[in-house]
Amino acid sequence: MPKQENDILKTHLKGIVQNLPELPGSYQFWNADKEIIYVGKAKNLRRRVASYFHKEVDRFKTKVLVGKIADITYTVVNTEEDALHLENALIKKYQPKYNVLLKDGKTYPSICVTNEPFPRIFHTRTINKRAGIYFGPYSHIGAMYAILELIKKVQKPRTCRFPLTEEGIKQGKYKQCLEFHLGNCDAPCVGKQSKENYQERIAQAKEILKGNTREVLQKIFDEMGEKAEELRFEEAEQLKRKYLLVESFCSKSEVVSHTINNVDVFSITGDKLSKNAFVNYLHVANGTVNQSFTFEYKRKLDESDEDLLLLAVTEIRERFGSNAKEIIVPFHLDWQLENVIFTVPQRGDKRHLLELSEMNGKQYRFDRLKQAEKLNPEQRQTRLMKELQNALSLEKLPMHIECFDNSNISGTDAVAGCVVFRSLKPSKKEYRKYNIKTVIGPDDYASMKEVVYRRYHRMKEENTPLPDLIITDGGRGQMEMVRQVVEDELKLQIPIAGLAKDNRHRTNELLFGFPPQVIGMKADSELFRILTQIQDEVHRYAITFHRDKRSKHALHSELDDIKGIGPASKDLLIKKLKSVKQIKSTDIQTLTDIIGPAKAQLVYNYFHEKEQLSEDYS
Template sequence: MTKEENEARLAHCKSIVLSMPEKPGSYQFYDKDHNIIYVGKAKSLKRRVSSYFHKEVDRYKTKVLVSKIWDISYSVVNTEEDALLLENALIKKYKPKYNVLLKDGKTYPSICVTNEYFPRIFKTRQINKRFGTFFGPYPHISAMYAVLDIIHRVYKPRTCRTVFTKEGIEQGKYKPCLEWHINNCYAPCINKISYEEYQENIRQAREILKGNTREISQKIYDLMMKNASLMKFEVAEELKKRYLLLQDFVTKSEVVSWTISDEDVFSIVDDENKRNAYINYIHVKNGTINQSFTYEYKRKLDETDEDLLMQAIPEIRERFHSTAKEIIVPFEMSWKLKDAVFFIPQRGDKHHLLELSEMNGKQYKFDRLKQAEKLNPEQKQTRLMKELQTKLQLEKLPYQIECFDNSNISGTDAVAGCIVYKGMKPSRKDYRKYNIKTVVGPDDYASMQEVVRRRYNRMIEEKTPLPDLIITDGGKGQMDVVREVVEDELHLHIPIAGLAKDDRHRTNELLFGFPPQTVGIDVKSELFKVLTQIQDEVHRYAITFHRDKRSKHALHSELDDIKGIGPKAKEALLQAFKSVKKIKEAKEEELTKVIGPSKAKILTEHFRKIGK
């Protein structure tokens, strides 16, 4: 696009804005090919749309949108709610490129009540409203099966797919199936239940699916008592069974409060990078939660939480056919709905509902993150590195992390180990073992400085990439002595952190900075678990090396120092004579029988020189 074309495009758009009214409505942006690329709503069309062209847009995504606009149209409505509904309808119809994307629950099952002569009730994932009425979707499969189970136990709707007609039933064309014989169906096909009774059962089942279980339960109880008073005890007994089944089902539902009759609850949770938002919807009917569902919205133009929630509420209420007059939300809403009011609870049962909704949204976000990380394990590692970078305020991502630990017993067999983690995973080929050479006695600080000095001097000489973060297995003291070598002696700028332990020798805090300060990390978090693994790994590595060294010393004998006497000869001698003392006392002829004449002579001369 040339400069002249761009100026002509902007002039055309601004001329449309000047003629727009100060009324609520919906506006549509078109690209060069006259395709709708964005649909918005506004309390004042002129003020809202002019903000795209007459103000400096600071968001990159919005700048991109504005650069694509070649034409504008708008629709004026009477109320704010009409503007919301119109926007929602246009987004559904045109699916504009720059509007937020709703990832709905099409993969979740629903419950269908068919439009047949004798309706069936079953679960399905295919939504076709020509075949019947659909309830759901149900994100919690167990909850859906619980509802289906109570309906089939109480009302026993038919499960066969036979197409029944009134004439066919009157003429006796049909035969009952196994379900009738095992008492799972009332067999309307052979008139064991009348058409009117069957339809009444289906009507009550619909009420249960809507969440009106308590009302149906009370009606059944009243009918049971009425039949009992008329001495129709068989009918009353059948109604009693239904009533008890419904009561058992109701007690297992989550009761919020008897005073809450019909309420919608909405909450919104953002992911870490603010690209996606998770909106949870809870519906409460007669004090019981009968719907809980979470939608994922993908931001396109850095929309605010209020923008997303305001777009989601009418759409979700329409999907679930909600007519609740009060909507619980987490913050003030600048928009209003015609048939409902927004309410922000501060305490009580309604506040508990909001907290429950937020908890469901967070759990959904966590589940989606886990699913993504299973498909792409590197995503989890990158997330943990970014989290550690943020916590420690590091200049770059801590891809390579090195950790040191010493091991000795009263200064003997002193060793140290260095482990390397790359991308939050152990890189065992880069692990290194060190025998302490210059330190005498049990001096952990001096041993640590020797190892760090040797490690990074060599890396500098070999021009090996230096670590992004050093972690010491210890608190402030260890950090200080490592800093003296790394920063003061070698003049390297490598961040140093420390992992301190409590009285029970459990890692309980991460230290960083100069002077070292405790970094706030939840000890139950994934990041803290990885840091604890690093500490446990370096401790295991150092102590294993120390044990190996001690074992070699413990098994060392005088025979190991004799040139010409190898492991096999040593093993044969010890097997034959049992100890070094008896080998010394043995004659050359006896030794020859075990290891041969040449090695027997070497052994005899060695013992003669040292005077046995």
């Protein structure tokens, strides 16, 4: 944009901001294409909008937004609550680019009670309010089916789709179906159940769907007593079965306290890596949790948890038609809703409700994360590498990790191994084995120094990319040896970590820094398990190399030292003559019969020349 046009735009926006009222309302930012790119709310419109244009605004995304503003409009309202509702409505209508995104592509099922003369009760994902009353939606399908099954057993609503009318019943238009014979329906279609009795049962079913099970229980109990007094014991027994069914269902619900009624609970779980937030909503009626949902929100401008929770409270309460007068939240919200109290509980039943909500939000986040990582395995590696980067305060993402380990028995056949992991996956083609050359005896520190020097001196000379992190299979001592080589001798800057073991030889600490400090990380965490897997892999690799070397020495024969005699000739000689001692004393003709003249001469000369040399030196 030319400087002159930019100056004109700045003057225009400044004039709008200066003339904004100091009243609650909603504001809208427009771009040059006449599109709404952001909708906000404010208790004080002038103060809130002016904050976007302060020089000290250092958030990159906010600066990008401000750079695209071509015009500002606003709507004044009477209360803070109206500002919240207006913001929510405008966001839904215009879907602005820079507003929080509700990542909810699901249509949850609800339970419908039709408004027919003889209502039906069924679950559906299609909402048509003219067809009847809807309860839900239900995020937990199992819970929905449990309620439907209870209503089916206790109230026995019809399942047929006949358009039942009293006139049609009187005219005998309908026939009783199999459900009647199975005891699942009392056949109002043929007049075996009156309309009044049927509708009374449907009314009780609605109370169950509303969560008012205590009222239903009391009504069934009173009716059961009346039948018993009238000596109608069979009917009383049927009511008793219904009572026990409802009571059993209630016992499986999350009961908090019968003194808590009609309360909403909200909690928020943040995700710093993906900029997502998960808001859980619980509704409590008669001390029982009867609704539980978690919604995922995508931050666009690094919105605070307070901003997200306010948006969620407004949107979710509107979606579920909640009229609860008390809302339990995890922290104080600097906004007011008419006839609503925000509570931040510290203890007791309400605190238990908040913890239950937080637990559900965290579980939902965990499930979504696992689902995403199952579809895209690389996402898991990236998440864990970011966790490691944050834990160790590394400048770079640790894409390339190398780990070392030594192996020897009393200093004999001393070897070392280096394993390479890229994106936390083993890169076996880059594994390296080392025979210890300069160290005599069992000196692990000196062996580590030799191997690390050989490894990184060569990489430095060949200009090979260095690792982002070195992990030693050992504690402070091993780390110091590696540091002396890498930093002091080779003048390289590579972060070094160590995995230390406890007195039971179990890895229990991650060390980092100089002097090394213990990094706070749970030993049963996913990241710590990955690090111990790297440690186990280098240990396995070094041990295997050491065993192979020992086995080779144990199976070594003097025949292996004779040039020109391969495994096949060696096997033939051992098979026929049984031992090296017998081969030594065998004449040339016998050897020729076994392996041919040329190879026989090689074997004969090797042993007899060796004997001659021994005699000369004796």
